[in-house]
Amino acid sequence: MTVTSHRLYRPGSSPAHRVPAEVKIVCAVLTVFAVVATPRELFWPFGCYALGLVALWRWASIPLRWIGPRLLIELPFVVLAVLLPFAAGEPRTTFLGLSLSTTGLSAAWGIVAKGTIGVGVSLTLAATTSVRELPGGLTRLRVPGMIVTIVVLMLRYVDVLLEEAARMRLARISRGDDPRTLRQAGATARGAGTLFLRSYERGERVHLAMLSRGFDGSVPNFGTLPATRTQWLLGCVPAAAAICVCLTAWVLR
Numbered sequence: 306m307t308v309t310s311h312r313l314y315r316p317g318s319s320p321a322h323r324v325p326a327e328v329k330i331v332c333a334v335l336t337v338f339a340v341v342a343t344p345r346e347l348f349w350p351f352g353c354y355a356l357g358l359v360a361l362w363r364w365a366s367i368p369l370r371w372i373g374p375r376l377l378i379e380l381p382f383v384v385l386a387v388l389l390p391f392a393a394g395e396p397r398t399t400f401l402g403l404s405l406s407t408t409g410l411s412a413a414w415g416i417v418a419k420g421t422i423g424v425g426v427s428l429t430l431a432a433t434t435s436v437r438e439l440p441g442g443l444t445r446l447r448v449p450g451m452i453v454t455i456v457v458l459m460l461r462y463v464d465v466l467l468e469e470a471a472r473m474r475l476a477r478i479s480r481g482d483d484p485r486t487l488r489q490a491g492a493t494a495r496g497a498g499t500l501f502l503r504s505y506e507r508g509e510r511v512h513l514a515m516l517s518r519g520f521d522g523s524v525p526n527f528g529t530l531p532a533t534r535t536q537w538l539l540g541c542v543p544a545a546a547a548i549c550v551c552l553t554a555w556v557l558r
């Protein structure tokens with residue numbers, strides 16, 4: 306694995322890939338804030354957000370077949386949303402013979418709509434921004450050096466830890482263990498503890514290696530130039546559009 310690769314990054318040469326990392330980070334954060342602040346009682350703003358996301362994916366050369374499976378990460382929240390109409394209180398309405406809470410229905414719609422758009426924005430940022438670009442982008446946004454280090458190392462080594470967990474699981478299965486049965490819960494817990502200890506020891510070794518190579522607490526930006534005013538203006542167009550949709554929704558509410 307190279308330092309520029311992670312599972313959510315999709316290599317490409319689209320205009321979105323060439324936008325500086327700090328611009329994309331600010332644009333994504335502002336867009337998510339606008340989506341969250343949108344009144345959930347309205348439907349058309351979320352349709353606008355969805356159309357904008359699809360257009361952005363096309364502009365960034367990100368196919369829907371790549372985005373679709375990764376959106377399933379929000380599935381636990383969708384399950385929670387499905388249960389809300391049954392668990393919330395009055396007032397209630399009847400649909401297909403089921404008594405549903407109107408408050409729960411509204412809350413469920415808000416969770417699904419806002420969560421899906423938010424995950425889509427996050428996936429777009431991850432698909433067009435490599436790990437190599439993140440340190441410089443976060444540093445130019447005045448993010449503390451320790452947080453930048455934690456974020457970069459987390460992204461770098463999460464796949465390493467997943468592969469370690471997969472090897473441990475394979476070793477258990479090859480010795481006759483069946484992790485799917487309840488009686489193996491103790492073995493699973495001990496395996497999780499072992500993985501934690503290995504991760505902690507690996508972190509100490511990595512930190513010692515970094516110090517021996519002159520690490521001073523700051524992550525280099527690999528010579529990436531800061532964004533120009535034009536790049537800021539053009540790169541934040543999606544965020545400006547999302548904010549306009551949000552404000553219009555509040556005015557027309």
